[in-house]
Amino acid sequence: MTWVAAVTRLRARREPGVLVTVATVRGHAPRDAGAKLVVGRTETWGSIGGGNVEAVAIDRAREMIGSAEHDPELLDFALNDKVANRHGVQCCGGTVSVLLEPLPVVRAVAVFGVGHVGMELARILARQDLDLHLIDTRADLLTAERLDVLADAVAQLHVHHTPLLPEEVLETLPHGTHVLIMTHDHAEDAALCDAALRTTHLGSIGLIGSAAKWGRFRRRLVTEGGHAESTIDRIKTPIGLGDINGKEPATIAVSVAADLLRTFETEGG
Numbered sequence: 286m287t288w289v290a291a292v293t294r295l296r297a298r299r300e301p302g303v304l305v306t307v308a309t310v311r312g313h314a315p316r317d318a319g320a321k322l323v324v325g326r327t328e329t330w331g332s333i334g335g336g337n338v339e340a341v342a343i344d345r346a347r348e349m350i351g352s353a354e355h356d357p358e359l360l361d362f363a364l365n366d367k368v369a370n371r372h373g374v375q376c377c378g379g380t381v382s383v384l385l386e387p388l389p390v391v392r393a394v395a396v397f398g399v400g401h402v403g404m405e406l407a408r409i410l411a412r413q414d415l416d417l418h419l420i421d422t423r424a425d426l427l428t429a430e431r432l433d434v435l436a437d438a439v440a441q442l443h444v445h446h447t448p449l450l451p452e453e454v455l456e457t458l459p460h461g462t463h464v465l466i467m468t469h470d471h472a473e474d475a476a477l478c479d480a481a482l483r484t485t486h487l488g489s490i491g492l493i494g495s496a497a498k499w500g501r502f503r504r505r506l507v508t509e510g511g512h513a514e515s516t517i518d519r520i521k522t523p524i525g526l527g528d529i530n531g532k533e534p535a536t537i538a539v540s541v542a543a544d545l546l547r548t549f550e551t552e553g554g
Contacts, residue, residue: 312379398468405538
């Protein structure tokens with residue numbers, strides 16, 4: 286498996302890893318500069334030459350994974366028989382620098398409702414390195430032509446057309462997915478709020494709308510949904526930055542995106 290495929294596999298599994306690269310070589314070494322190794326929690330793919338260099342790099346990579354470190358790190362090795370090594374002697378005669386780059390778990394965001402605001406929000410979030418799920422009951426809002434503006438997205442896009450029960454998508458979302466509810470139908474929004482509160486593996490839950498709308502929803506979530514007040518508090522509404530009051534879809538989308546990015550910063554990593 287190529288290192289690119291290995292990185293893709295870790296991303297798909299939502300597992301952290303470390304990309305290890307031979308950065309510089311002077312003299313003789315097992316591998317040339319540019320050789321790569323991908324280290325996961327329990328697996329490795331590729332090789333930077335084996336021996337002490339690779340073993341030490343794997344040990345350090347797994348320490349970085351375990352402590353959720355995010356900064357890259359450079360390790361230097363002298364390959365001669367006068368150096369005491371943790372995993373045996375390598376006496377090729379050269380020196381090697383190895384770069385370790387953490388591959389954190391990429392965040393996931395699900396936008397329920399790809400209308401005017403949802404589409405503007407998708408255009409902003411698509412510029413971020415994350416898994417972006419777009420869900421709508423209306424097929425005409427998810428056509429290739431309409432979503433063509435996202436063709437150069439940095440994010441990995443996942444489009445879900447759910448004509449009947451969009452809340453069923455919640456169970457399929459990755460662990461920790463941040464959910465934003467902004468459909469065209471208040472009944473659909475209410476069903477999604479109820480289902481999101483019952484889906485314990487999600488990250489933050491945000492709902493677009495007025496205080497009056499949320500007041501009705503909150504009463505129903507208690508009386509009909511049987512949710513405790515503390516559980517209902519998982520839902521943030523209104524979403525967006527409070528000091529941005531514009532009502533244009535693009536303005537609302539900027540506000541919501543900024544609020545979400547601030548949530549990312551708060552949770553760290």
